């Protein structure tokens with residue numbers, strides 16, 4: 202690493218001047234860009250409500266914004282190029298994206314109707330107007346991601362990133378572009394839907410989900426899917442003897458014994474009291490408590506607020522039933538084409554079925570309706586692209602920091 | 616007495632005590648520059664690591680599933696990763712100053728784990744029963760461990776008067792800053808793969824590789840913070856102290872992603888929050 206330092210300069214000499222770019226200028230410009238975009242979409246939203254009958258007026262007015270921006274960009278193109286391909290600009294862009302990402306976790310991401318309950322009356326409309334209730338799907342967030350992609354491509358061109366020592370940088374940067382591209386392809390060409398089936402039922406179209414408030418549309422699949430069989434596999438139901446420790450107002454569990462399997466004495470309480478299970482059946486268990494020479498027996502019932510204070514009154518023992526949680530739920534699906542079964546697979550969470558570009562994911566079940574299965578249906582032609590982009594970023598980082606130093610060292614030696 | 620302190624988990628208590636011993640030996644060893652103490656601290660950390668390996672393996676067998684589901688379980692696994700990465704760093708770069716910090720953070724984590732333990736095995740829900748679960752979690756926790764060390768080294772580079780960080784390029788000027796950078800690069804590489812594995816897994820489980828969930832967003836923000844660090848250190852005048860500050864602040868993002876999710880108003884429905 203250290204010896205490579207000197208040679209590093211050769212490959213980054215060109216970058217030298219751009220590194221002196223101004224971080225504050227970049228942050229300021231990008232923030233101004235954000236304000237511009239937000240104002241633009243807010244005005245557009247306003248006009249779309251007031252100018253319902255004359256949409257061309259709306260397009261004329263809101264079209265002025267991007268036209269003005271484009272004109273300005275064209276005029277400053279000579280100074281914009283070195284700026285947009287500079288490290289400070291990249292840093293500023295990443296900082297803004299980070300800020301937006303964090304903002305999207307601080308502000309509630311929910312439909313507008315939930316806002317009244319969470320925010321004061323003066324704040325809710327402001328947040329909604331800025332699109333902060335669905336930040337990651339706003340036009341301005343998309344514009345920033347587009348800007349990220351554009352500047353990354355510019356950087357690759359400017360830095361002649363195809364030369365061997367720069368492969369890692371190229372992979373990192375273009376990898377990000379490719380992830381964004383894959384995401385866009387998925388959003389534009391992909392489809393998402395939901396399928397509700399009962400055992401024996403089949404369907405050849407699914408209910409579209411996502412994509413705004415449009416009336417529920419159905420998407421034809423081009424084949425049919427039949428639910429042959431549905432089953433929920435559950436963990437065993439359990440009875441547990443739970444020991445709680447009480448300190449002032451805090452109550453916390455400190456021990457939990459399987460009432461059916463526990464054997465031997467177990468210390469509870471702070472005064473040396475011990476407990477053992479004698480027998481348990483269904484929602485009842487019989488226990489024995491001993492402290493010094495004193496031994497007492499008790500029967501506990503689950504769910505009856507029936508608990509035993511132990512020893513010094515700082516511990517409490519209760520019997521609790523644990524409902525049998527779902528371990529897995531599985532749908533045996535058959536694909537039918539022209540009435541003929543062409544494929545069969547049992548799907549579960551983490552193991553979908555794929556057919557002609559459609560993927561069927563086990564998504565939900567109903568406790569009270571054991572023949573019903575909810576299946577998420579997705580077509581995402583962008584995922585392969587996203588996967589490739591992600592892999593590029595990972596390999597790129599390895600190249601930059603673990604392979605490139607060797608290459609530079611070898612060149613220095615040669 | 617042991618019962619009172621360690622409740623249902625005397626084995627975890629023993630791991631905590633060994634880490635405490637490593638801290639008590641290595642901290643004065645580092646401050647007073649006593650080699651034998653520092654060495655003892657390192658061996659105690661190694662012993663704690665081995666015992667923790669046993670505890671985690673035993674829990675894996677007993678629970679019949681990977682023990683990475685709950686906060687309690689990750690508070691056992693994080694010290695394991697910190698010890699592993701620290702011992703590797705000590706072996707590679709003779710960075711024994713890291714031992715008291717590694718032991719210290721582990722003692723804090725384990726003490727919390729013992730104070731609020733899991734008293735029974737939480738069942739694994741269907742979504743977590745996947746071949747992607749273990750690689751995803753392990754990659755992330757190794758990343759978090761390396762990034763912790765990089766944060767510590769960056770802080771040391773900032774506060775120790777003798778390490779000249781200045782605003783000069785890191786590589787030639789400050790050994791601590793260089794080590795901080797190496798640890799950060801390893802950590803952010805792992806972070807990148809963790810993110811990748813998470814996305815692929817989510818695709819197989821739910822059909823979406825990204826769903827803008829709060830935990831996902833913070834993982835993205837953390838990753839962006841380290842990407843910002845990479846660019847910051849290429850800027851003129853930013854490669855020294857300021858880059859080290861970037862590492863310290865970025866580690867704060869790691870901590871928040873790991874532990875801070877329940878503070879967020881948006882995390883109620885999140886699928887990823889450790890509870």
Ligand code: HEM
Pocket residue numbers: 212213216285286287288290291292294295349352353356360370373374377594598601842845846849
């Ligand atoms: C998430 C997005 C990004 C990732 C993952 C990324 C990754 C990287 C990496 C790994 C390096 C190598 C750093 C080093 O040599 O130590 C780098 C350098 C660089 N990045 Fe980025 N970057 C991103 C965004 C950007 C953006 C938006 C710009 C916009 C201008 C940019 C401009 C640069 C430049 C100019 C360099 C220096 C390349 C050179 O030395 O020739 N990066 N980036």
